[in-house]
Amino acid sequence: MPVTATPIPCLSDNTAWLLRDTASGEVALCDPPEVAPFLAALEQRAGGRCDWIFLTHHHGDHVAGAEELARRTGARILGNAADASRLPRLDLALRPGDATPMGGRMLDTPGHTRGHVSYWFADGAVLLCGDVLFAYGCGRFIEGTAEEMFSSFRRFDALPGNALVCCGHEYTEANLRFCRSLRPEDPVLAEAAARVAALRAAGRPSVPTTLWEERRANPFLRAATPAELLRLREAKNAFRG
Numbered sequence: 001m002p003v004t005a006t007p008i009p010c011l012s013d014n015t016a017w018l019l020r021d022t023a024s025g026e027v028a029l030c031d032p033p034e035v036a037p038f039l040a041a042l043e044q045r046a047g048g049r050c051d052w053i054f055l056t057h058h059h060g061d062h063v064a065g066a067e068e069l070a071r072r073t074g075a076r077i078l079g080n081a082a083d084a085s086r087l088p089r090l091d092l093a094l095r096p097g098d099a100t101p102m103g104g105r106m107l108d109t110p111g112h113t114r115g116h117v118s119y120w121f122a123d124g125a126v127l128l129c130g131d132v133l134f135a136y137g138c139g140r141f142i143e144g145t146a147e148e149m150f151s152s153f154r155r156f157d158a159l160p161g162n163a164l165v166c167c168g169h170e171y172t173e174a175n176l177r178f179c180r181s182l183r184p185e186d187p188v189l190a191e192a193a194a195r196v197a198a199l200r201a202a203g204r205p206s207v208p209t210t211l212w213e214e215r216r217a218n219p220f221l222r223a224a225t226p227a228e229l230l231r232l233r234e235a236k237n238a239f240r241g
């Protein structure tokens with residue numbers, strides 16, 4: 001039985017995730033930057049249970065709630081051993097390629113930060129990709145290069161199209177404005193913009209999307225070379241749309 005993922009909006013535009021393993025009953029959070037909305041979500045959706053806190057990278061808007069949530073719920077924190085010195089205290093320090101609790105696997109996905117990792121749960125097709133891949137966008141190369149981000153995207157090539165892209169921010173509308181500035185006549189992007197506008201107007205998250213959708217519509221994921229990815233990222237940085 002699969003892992004399911006529910007987006008938990010937090011801070012101004014972050015998205016953390018609540019995972020449930022429907023076979024074992026285990027519950028996890030990914031990248032909680034604060035405490036209150038997660039205690040409420042755990043209470044409402046999981047009877048207060050939380051077994052694990054998965055971390056993708058060390059930025060405060062992804063980790064600041066982790067230690068207090070672990071204290072309050074008994075959850076154990078897991079993340080990339082190579083980045084342990086700047087992550088919250090890890091109860092389980094893993095290396096990319098390792099199996100994770102709840103049937104997942106840690107993937108090495110640098111580019112946004114050096115130690116950024118993603119998590120893939122094949123049973124449930126859940127991809128926790130933090131600030132590497134966004135819906136119709138990608139993360140900034142804060143500590144990494146276009147080559148690293150490009151190679152991280154290539155790790156996703158092996159995953160199926162139905163993979164749910166569970167990313168770390170609600171940037172979708174702005175990302176689509178940039179995409180449509182590149183391809184104003186593209187009906188796929190027009191349809192996506194209408195769908196996302198309706199979700200946001202209803203107060204609902206726009207994520208997850210799927211890898212299938214990103215492969216056909218996300219110019220960053222579609223970039224053929226690191227140089228093209230770099231050009232796109234620089235154009236997005238300068239874009240005021």
Ligand SMILES: [Zn+2]
Nearest residue numbers: 057059112131
């Ligand atoms: Zn970040």
